[in-house]
Amino acid sequence: MVLFSVVETMSLPAKSLVSASSNGIRLASYRYSSQAPKVALLGAAGGIGQPLGLLLKQDPLVAHLSLYDVVNTPGVAADLSHIDSNAKVTAHTGQAELFAAVENADVIVIPAGVPRKPGMTRDDLFNTNAGIVRDLAAVIAKAAPKALIAIITNPVNSTVPIASEVLKKAGVYDPKRVFGVTTLDVVRSQAFVAELKGHDATKTIVPVVGGHAGITIIPLLSQVTPATTFTEAEISKLTPRIQDAGTEVVNAKAGAGSATLSMALAGAKFANALIRGLKGQKNVQCAYVASNAVNGVEYFSTPLELGPNGVEKILGVGKVSAFEQKLIDASVPELNKNIAKGVSFVKGN
Numbered sequence: 001m002v003l004f005s006v007v008e009t010m011s012l013p014a015k016s017l018v019s020a021s022s023n024g025i026r027l028a029s030y031r032y033s034s035q036a037p038k039v040a041l042l043g044a045a046g047g048i049g050q051p052l053g054l055l056l057k058q059d060p061l062v063a064h065l066s067l068y069d070v071v072n073t074p075g076v077a078a079d080l081s082h083i084d085s086n087a088k089v090t091a092h093t094g095q096a097e098l099f100a101a102v103e104n105a106d107v108i109v110i111p112a113g114v115p116r117k118p119g120m121t122r123d124d125l126f127n128t129n130a131g132i133v134r135d136l137a138a139v140i141a142k143a144a145p146k147a148l149i150a151i152i153t154n155p156v157n158s159t160v161p162i163a164s165e166v167l168k169k170a171g172v173y174d175p176k177r178v179f180g181v182t183t184l185d186v187v188r189s190q191a192f193v194a195e196l197k198g199h200d201a202t203k204t205i206v207p208v209v210g211g212h213a214g215i216t217i218i219p220l221l222s223q224v225t226p227a228t229t230f231t232e233a234e235i236s237k238l239t240p241r242i243q244d245a246g247t248e249v250v251n252a253k254a255g256a257g258s259a260t261l262s263m264a265l266a267g268a269k270f271a272n273a274l275i276r277g278l279k280g281q282k283n284v285q286c287a288y289v290a291s292n293a294v295n296g297v298e299y300f301s302t303p304l305e306l307g308p309n310g311v312e313k314i315l316g317v318g319k320v321s322a323f324e325q326k327l328i329d330a331s332v333p334e335l336n337k338n339i340a341k342g343v344s345f346v347k348g349n
């Protein structure tokens with residue numbers, strides 16, 4: 001164990017602990033628990049990782065922010081550690097430091113992996129990102145088997161089954177603790193509905209169910225809060241806009257990646273919701289999890305009640321319109337294809 005530097009100011013107590021050593025850092029061997037949550041961010045130096053780290057560093061519920069990447073982690077950690085919030089920051093770089101990065105973590109957020117370029121589907125990322133998620137999950141299974149794992153890495157519809165299969169193989173799988181982050185679909189839906197209807201975006205709630213790619217993204221416009229009516233024309237314009245919003249950003253960035261800033265916000269919201277749940281503050285979020293909410297498919301995003309054990313209750317899709325039911329039905333074979341691809345990747349490797 002090497003403590004690289006303790007960042008301190010003259011009049012204030014130590015706030016940040018940064019390690020940039022080649023051995024990484026081990027703070028304590030106990031689990032931080034909900035009293036002082038440790039959040040590990042894997043892929044911390046990336047387009048999502050950096051702004052997400054910024055938001056997590058400012059989250060008063062985060063006691064320890066553990067940053068992991070294969071490159072550039074020390075710089076990001078040094079930078080974040082100068083922010084005058086209370087979360088301790090540690091840096092861990094490369095495979096040899098992964099165990100320490102995730103050990104005792106309460107929540108692990110994973111945006112590690114390559115993003116899309118124009119013309120690609122999320123599934124086109126599978127060949128690169130599947131192996132990344134598999135290898136991260138294998139270490140998590142040993143170092144932090146009780147952590148809540150929030151997977152951002154695409155294709156989410158497949159990477160969640162991949163991580164789950166790895167945890168199953170290691171004998172530590174708990175379906176209540178593995179999440180595909182679909183919060184960005186919710187955030188976008190709320191932004192677009194508020195814009196269209198002149199609502200306060202911060203008070204607009206739109207559940208989004210299914211998965212996180214194309215036709216598997218299903219906004220439930222019939223369940224918007226506050227109650228909102230849409231014309232058929234509005235629904236048939238808004239639904240594909242939400243489904244293709246990721247592509248809208250990929251095209252606008254023209255080769256420079258995909259959504260990073262809105263995703264960072266969405267990831268920080270979701271991590272905060274998981275921590276609040278751990279602390280006993282039950283709350284409802286949509287996420288892609290192992291689920292029996294819809295017949296014939298093993299993973300599905302619906303509103304979930306989050307609590308001390310992760311998923312406390314799967315709340316299901318609720319009362320949907322005929323149009324939404326058609327979208328749900330159409331998503332099932334597509335999701336099953338994505339899920340089977342992830343499962344066979346782990347079983348065949």
Ligand SMILES: NC(=O)C1=CN([C@@H]2O[C@H](COP(=O)(O)OP(=O)(O)OC[C@H]3O[C@@H](n4cnc5c(N)ncnc54)[C@H](O)[C@@H]3O)[C@@H](O)[C@H]2O)C=CC1
Pocket residue numbers: 042043044045046047048049068069070071111112113114115116125129132151152153154155156181182183184185212257258259260263
């Ligand atoms: N779930 C969602 O709603 C969204 C998912 N995404 C996905 O998030 C992922 C990351 O996107 P960006 O941050 O824009 O990409 P990026 O390329 O800017 O950053 C990825 C980071 O992951 C790191 N990395 C690569 N291999 C790693 C490994 N084995 N362990 C740890 N870190 C590793 C890279 O060094 C890099 O810093 C992509 O797969 C993207 O498709 C992006 C937006 C929304």
Ligand SMILES: O=C([O-])CC(=O)C(=O)O
Pocket residue numbers: 115116122154184245246247249250258259
């Ligand atoms: O579209 C992408 O590739 C990134 C993503 O998942 C999103 O922005 O929803």
